[in-house]
Amino acid sequence: MSTHHPSTDDTNSRPKAVLFCPECGHESPLTGDWIVRENAGRTTHTCPACDATVGDRRRPEPALAY
Template sequence: MLYCFDCGHESPIEGDWNQRPNGDAVDYDCPVCRTTITSRPRRDRHQPGGEARLLHCSSD
């Protein structure tokens, strides 16, 4: 479950968040107030050596 810090909207990661490509990551934006909630590695992108870059968010 992800929560928007600004407006309180909540939804599962697979829910209604707006996904926006950002380099090797995807930003998840709130559909209500457009605040960026988290950035996650793109599933189709890998670093050299086949290891995905992991990003952490306090809402994980």
């Protein structure tokens, strides 16, 4: 039997959830000025500067609800 250690996700090691726009380099926290759209249960963040879709997340992160 082996003990399970809680694996550290490198996505969790960041102090703040910040999204970057790959198109224009716009930078803002998840709760920033992104245009948030919900589509079929998925949340899409759209850049307010160039209208590019940023951060295509496939699963919701309940940790954000802390």
